[in-house]
Amino acid sequence: MDADSDVALDILITNVVCVFRTRCHLNLRKIALEGANVIYKRDVGKVLMKLRKPRITATIWSSGKIICTGATSEEEAKFGARRLARSLQKLGFQVIFTDFKVVNVLAVCNMPFEIRLPEFTKNNRPHASYEPELHPAVCYRIKSLRATLQIFSTGSITVTGPNVKAVAAAVEQIYPYVFESRKEIL
Amino acid sequence: MTGRVCRGCGGTDIELDAARGDAVCTGCGSVLEDNIIVSEVQFVENSGGGSSAVGQFVSLDGAGKTPTLGGGFHVNLGKESRAQTLQNGRRHIHHLGSQLQLNQHCLDTAFNFFKMAVSKHLTRGRKMAHVIAACLYLVCRTEGTPHMLLDLSDLLQVNVYVLGKTFLLLARELCINAPAIDPCLYIPRFAHLLEFGEKNHEVSMTALRLLQRMKRDWMHTGRRPSGLCGAALLVAARMHDFRRTVKEVISVVKVCESTLRKRLTEFEDTPTSQLTIDEFMKIDLEEECDPPSYTAGQRKLRMKQLEQVLSKKLEEVEGEISSYQDAIEIELENSRPKAKGALANLSKDGSVEDTASSLLGEEDVEDEELEAAASHMNQDFYRELLGSGSGSAEAAESPEGGSRALALESLLGPLPTAASLGISDSIRECISAPGRDPDTSGDGELDLSGIDDLEIDRYILNESEARVKAELWMRENAEYLQEQREKEARIAKEKELGIYKEHKPKKSCKRREPIQASTAGEAIEKMLEQKKISSKINYSVLRDLNSKGGGSPQREGTRPAERASSRRLSRRRTPASRNGADPGACVGKRLRPLVSTQTAKKAAMGEAVLPSPPALGAELVRPAAVLVESGPVSYHPEEDADEEEADEEDGEPCVSALQMLGGNDYGCDGDDDEGY
Numbered sequence: 001m002d003a004d005s006d007v008a009l010d011i012l013i014t015n016v017v018c019v020f021r022t023r024c025h026l027n028l029r030k031i032a033l034e035g036a037n038v039i040y041k042r043d044v045g046k047v048l049m050k051l052r053k054p055r056i057t058a059t060i061w062s063s064g065k066i067i068c069t070g071a072t073s074e075e076e077a078k079f080g081a082r083r084l085a086r087s088l089q090k091l092g093f094q095v096i097f098t099d100f101k102v103v104n105v106l107a108v109c110n111m112p113f114e115i116r117l118p119e120f121t122k123n124n125r126p127h128a129s130y131e132p133e134l135h136p137a138v139c140y141r142i143k144s145l146r147a148t149l150q151i152f153s154t155g156s157i158t159v160t161g162p163n164v165k166a167v168a169a170a171v172e173q174i175y176p177y178v179f180e181s182r183k184e185i186l
Numbered sequence: 187m188t189g190r191v192c193r194g195c196g197g198t199d200i201e202l203d204a205a206r207g208d209a210v211c212t213g214c215g216s217v218l219e220d221n222i223i224v225s226e227v228q229f230v231e232n233s234g235g236g237s238s239a240v241g242q243f244v245s246l247d248g249a250g251k252t253p254t255l256g257g258g259f260h261v262n263l264g265k266e267s268r269a270q271t272l273q274n275g276r277r278h279i280h281h282l283g284s285q286l287q288l289n290q291h292c293l294d295t296a297f298n299f300f301k302m303a304v305s306k307h308l309t310r311g312r313k314m315a316h317v318i319a320a321c322l323y324l325v326c327r328t329e330g331t332p333h334m335l336l337d338l339s340d341l342l343q344v345n346v347y348v349l350g351k352t353f354l355l356l357a358r359e360l361c362i363n364a365p366a367i368d369p370c371l372y373i374p375r376f377a378h379l380l381e382f383g384e385k386n387h388e389v390s391m392t393a394l395r396l397l398q399r400m401k402r403d404w405m406h407t408g409r410r411p412s413g414l415c416g417a418a419l420l421v422a423a424r425m426h427d428f429r430r431t432v433k434e435v436i437s438v439v440k441v442c443e444s445t446l447r448k449r450l451t452e453f454e455d456t457p458t459s460q461l462t463i464d465e466f467m468k469i470d471l472e473e474e475c476d477p478p479s480y481t482a483g484q485r486k487l488r489m490k491q492l493e494q495v496l497s498k499k500l501e502e503v504e505g506e507i508s509s510y511q512d513a514i515e516i517e518l519e520n521s522r523p524k525a526k527g528a529l530a531n532l533s534k535d536g537s538v539e540d541t542a543s544s545l546l547g548e549e550d551v552e553d554e555e556l557e558a559a560a561s562h563m564n565q566d567f568y569r570e571l572l573g574s575g576s577g578s579a580e581a582a583e584s585p586e587g588g589s590r591a592l593a594l595e596s597l598l599g600p601l602p603t604a605a606s607l608g609i610s611d612s613i614r615e616c617i618s619a620p621g622r623d624p625d626t627s628g629d630g631e632l633d634l635s636g637i638d639d640l641e642i643d644r645y646i647l648n649e650s651e652a653r654v655k656a657e658l659w660m661r662e663n664a665e666y667l668q669e670q671r672e673k674e675a676r677i678a679k680e681k682e683l684g685i686y687k688e689h690k691p692k693k694s695c696k697r698r699e700p701i702q703a704s705t706a707g708e709a710i711e712k713m714l715e716q717k718k719i720s721s722k723i724n725y726s727v728l729r730d731l732n733s734k735g736g737g738s739p740q741r742e743g744t745r746p747a748e749r750a751s752s753r754r755l756s757r758r759r760t761p762a763s764r765n766g767a768d769p770g771a772c773v774g775k776r777l778r779p780l781v782s783t784q785t786a787k788k789a790a791m792g793e794a795v796l797p798s799p800p801a802l803g804a805e806l807v808r809p810a811a812v813l814v815e816s817g818p819v820s821y822h823p824e825e826d827a828d829e830e831e832a833d834e835e836d837g838e839p840c841v842s843a844l845q846m847l848g849g850n851d852y853g854c855d856g857d858d859d860e861g862y
């Protein structure tokens with residue numbers, strides 16, 4: 001793990017998905033009519049509301065469950081969720097902000113070297129699966145963290161996990177294996 | 187044989203005739219087994235004098251049952267479900283495999299995979315065709331045959347990614363590691379399809395060399411092997427003077443034209459492409475190339491760096507230009523009277539005065555005027571961008587804005603909206619009292635700290651806007667609304683006509699609790715309430731059967747119910763109380779044939795003869811005389827009436843009918859016949 005200490009890898013969080021409940025029935029029609037930034041999908045029964053400041057998109061169901069996507073950090077996700085609840089409050093609903101939970105975090109990380117995918121797959125048999133006919137990346141699943149990593153031959157790695165810590169831990173875990181199968185630049 | 191007990195008499199003396207393949211009990215003479223597979227060979231003499239071996243052909247996967255003579259078309263009849271599934275699977279595998287020209291060994295291996303999959307319940311919830319295709323492809327991969335997943339999806343007309351998903355799942359569950367695909371495997375196949383005639387082999391070899399070169403040059407990672415093959419074959423063909431167009435190649439290789447072109451250009455970038463044909467055949471360049479995506483990435487990086495350098499230079503130039511501009515303007519204004527006054531007015535605007543002057547104090551005196559003018563320009567700039575809405579925000583942000591005056595000015599491009607608003611919010615946060623804990627999960631109250639109400643107010647439309655929006659939405663979704671209206675109309679019409687059928691989502695059948703009743707009569711009553719009885723049963727007859735002397739019509743009515751549920755109870759307790767009950771012995775024997783006729787649900791009433799099992803539960807059995815009828819039931823009310831009082835459980839004549847009603851635990855079968 002010498003390489004670990006030399007290089008500081010930048011893990012860029014690109015998407016955080018969270019859910020929360022308002023504990024009250026929401027009249028989608030009213031939201032759709034009075035909101036300036038909403039899309040009403042009547043056939044599915046939901047309203048998409050987009051916020052500019054933390055750039056997030058929220059899916060609002062009439063039961064009061066709301067899914068919030070597009071934030072770039074956990075705090076931002078919470079902030080955006082609160083703003084959303086506030087705007088719903090202003091529209092006149094008795095909103096209570098409960099059960100906030102971050103559900104999914106998507107992050108991207110770049111290795112400073114390329115990776116030999118067939119070799120990597122052979123060394124990490126049960127966890128890694130590589131089908132070049134279907135997808136150009138190796139799909140590596142870590143069961144303990146419930147995280148999935150997609151490893152590309154350019155060295156770029158996409159990680160999805162239940163929270164930011166899991167994502168960071170996953171990258172830490174995979175680094176030695178990926179380092180083994182790297183391509184030496186002559 | 188040791189340990190074998192005859193089913194009929196319980197004796198252990200069993201004779202095994204190896205030649206005939208029989209196992210016979212010497213006690214009662216019942217045949218326990220026939221068609222035993224033996225290893226002896228016997229011969230019999232034919233009519234013509236020749237001799238033939240004694241034996242039968244037994245199929246590999248059958249149970250060894252003899253096929254019906256002259257029949258054999260109902261092959262799947264009577265076999266258990268698992269055997270049927272396997273047989274079906276085998277048939278499909280052979281059918282599909284023969285289309286792919288797989289040999290018998292591969293098909294057998296595929297069938298083994300299929301058997302494993304079935305035992306792990308992987309076929310549940312998946313189309314059989316998908317699972318079979320996945321098994322076959324797994325075999326192709328392990329054997330190294332040149333079959334692509336695309337071929338299978340072509341044959342089945344299924345999306346290749348769906349097949350891929352099933353295949354990955356299968357490989358994971360069966361813990362089989364499919365070796366990675368080597369594009370070299372596909373070369374002979376594609377070369378054959380491209381019809382190179384005699385030079386087939388040479389072209390193939392050239393293409394192989396090209397492929398290996400490509401591998402060394404890092405072109406093959408993450409790419410579809412078929413695309414690489416296509417490119418290699420195209421170049422090889424051209425090298426040997428075969429004019430194969432791109433279109434021909436892609437029809438064989440099944441990739442897109444643009445993919446092929448891309449591979450070719452990538453190959454062009456490698457130094458190998460510079461060699462002549464002869465050189466290529468002889469020399470192998472030592473150096474390896476970087477993967478094309480890497481070079482593309484490097485190029486992008488370089489472009490970015492260039493852009494940054496350029497933009498910096500641009501900034502400097504612009505800065506110079508603006509400074510010249512300012513200088514010129516100042517000169518112009520200075521030439522006019524009250525120049526300084528104008529500047530003073532400018533600096534008095536808003537609440538910038540203090541901040542501007544403080545800033546100015548720091549800067550050099552020469553730039554003082556410049557700064558004022560610059561800040562004034564900034565003010566205008568901000569005002570334009572932000573509009574009148576966030577007037578208060580402006581004031582807060584301008585201190586920061588002022589310090590970055592020059593830089594922002596020169597950039598001119600990016601909107602400071604987000605930045606400025608962010609700052610204002612953070613300032614507000616600092617100013618306002620430190621709010622409650624953001625951890626309001628238990629509380630449920632909305633934490634308003636840091637939320638800019640003004641901005642949120644902008645999100646809410648006023649009335650006229652709402653109207654416009656409503657109209658727009660209506661226009662957009664006109665079709666959907668139209669559909670909804672038609673549906674409503676249709677439902678209303680159907681309701682009027684009375685044929686409206688509401689499609690409720692299917693509710694799973696709940697397990698009914700066993701009926702708790704103190705008497706058999708009560709139990710039958712409850713059972714009849716719960717269960718909808720079939721209309722094919724003649725209830726009057728049933729009631730007559732049940733009624734035994736002194737019973738009121740109501741009681742008669744309940745009798746069948748009682749009987750039925752008592753029957754049901756009886757069946758449950760049959761094994762237990764078979765031995766225990768009083769009038770056990772004589773009736774015991776008749777119990778068995780009764781139990782075996784359970785399955786004949788709507789059996790004729792003739793069966794309703796046999797005496798009831800005593801096993802109606804010890805508490806129900808009364809030590810009264812048991813009426814045993816041995817002949818067909820004669821439906822004489824008087825006779826039956828006698829029985830009624832005696833014991834409910836002894837509803838002998840109607841036994842099987844009751845068993846039909848209450849004795850079958852086949853679930854909601856009664857529903858099927860209703861309203862047919």
